[in-house]
Amino acid sequence: MAVQTVTKEDFESLLLDSFLENEPLEGTVVKGTVVAIEKDLAIIDVGLKTEGRIALKEFGQAGRDGTIKVGSVVEVYVDRVENAVGEAVLSREKARREESWVKLEEMYNANQRVEGIIFNQVKGGFTVDLEGAVAFLPRSQVDIRPIRDIGPLMNVPQPFQILKMDKRRGNIVVSRRAILEESRAEQRSEIVQQLEEGQVVDGVVKNITDYGAFVDLGGIDGLLHVTDIAWLRVNHPSEVLAIGETIKVQIVRINHESHRISLGMKQLLADPWEGIEAKYPVGAKFTGRVTNITDYGAFVELEPGIEGLIHV
CATH class of the missing domain: 2.40.50.140 (Nucleic acid-binding proteins)
Structure with missing residues (x-):
């Protein structure tokens, strides 16, 4: 049986290889x-x-x-x-x-949520610990609406959505707002599924504009257009409604794709124009109240909700 001779150089090489195999490399x-x-x-x-x-x-x-x-x-x-x-x-x-x-x-x-902890405030936002990696949370991405005190959100594990990652620069940008918007969209979808056109519900006036009022139906807003508030002429919704007021409305139309809901109040009242021909026949004389004067004539109210035009 032949015996293999190991030289001093071979032994040093084998020993060095052994060290290299067992020695962790830098950067690992x-x-x-x-x-x-x-x-x-x-x-x-x-x-x-x-x-x-x-x-x-x-x-x-x-x-x-x-x-x-x-x-x-x-x-x-x-x-x-x-x-x-x-x-x-x-x-x-x-x-x-x-x-x-x-x-x-x-x-x-995979577009999955990640869990992180807001632990510090920096210029323009906050830093978030994502189990070792530090991410930037812009102030605009903290909540759906601006919040004054972020203290209760600090040092609390919560979900975030990663908006951007750049490992070469070591940058991660996350959003808490995206999570809240997604949750709100899910809640809105559930609420819309429970509503039906023609249904009468209670709502709270949330905001008033020139063209109508937004009514909170318990988690989702519906639009009550100024022309659907009453049968009589309403120049501005604030003449009839007040913010915070609870009103009864009918769901006139639902768009399930956009989750837009149209509401009506006058639909809950009798239409004064029904049977108008018999009540106010052509050629008959009545006394009315002038409600508006324009360049082309005057509008006269015969009863609430019923107006006629006297042309100039």
Whole structure:
């Protein structure tokens, strides 16, 4: 049986290969074991010639539980195998960031929600911790309506929608508003499904404009047009309605695609024009009240809701 001779050069090469195979490469995430805790530092063994030190604060950020103890196995990022004092340079924060980026990219491509924690205020918005990766939340994307006090939203896990990701620049932009709008759209859809044309419901006047009033039907708004408020002439909705007033309305029309609802009040009253020919026959004489004067004539009210024109 032939015996293979190993030279000194071969032995050095094999030994070097062994070190390279077992030695974590710089810029990678590896598992390490906590071998000691000294004051505010954790001593981590990742299989190198020397251990590395990581500040305990890196294991607990933005309100998350970061308690560790001797013997805990943690994933860390190898920044450098050995620094000037012969220690491995490790980072838990960078490891969490690397882990998060892979997961977040998958969720972003699948258009899925992510969970994060608002933990700081910066110029133009806020910073959000997405399990290690730090994202920017523009102030306009916090809520559907501007909010004065964001305190109750700080340090609380909640869902966000990723609007943009750029790993090369390390930028992530998220939105809380998109989640709220999606939830509101779902609620609006459920409410619309329960409503029917011709149904009579109670609503609260939410806003008044020149062309009508918006009425809250319990989570969704309907438009009460000025021409559908009463049979008589209404110059402005504020003549009849007040914000905060509860009124009874009929659902005149529903657009299930746009979730737009048209409402009416006069539909709940008898139409004064029914049987008008018999009540006011042609050639008969009646007394009326002048309600409006124009260049081409005058409008005269015979009874509420019934007007005629005396041409100039």
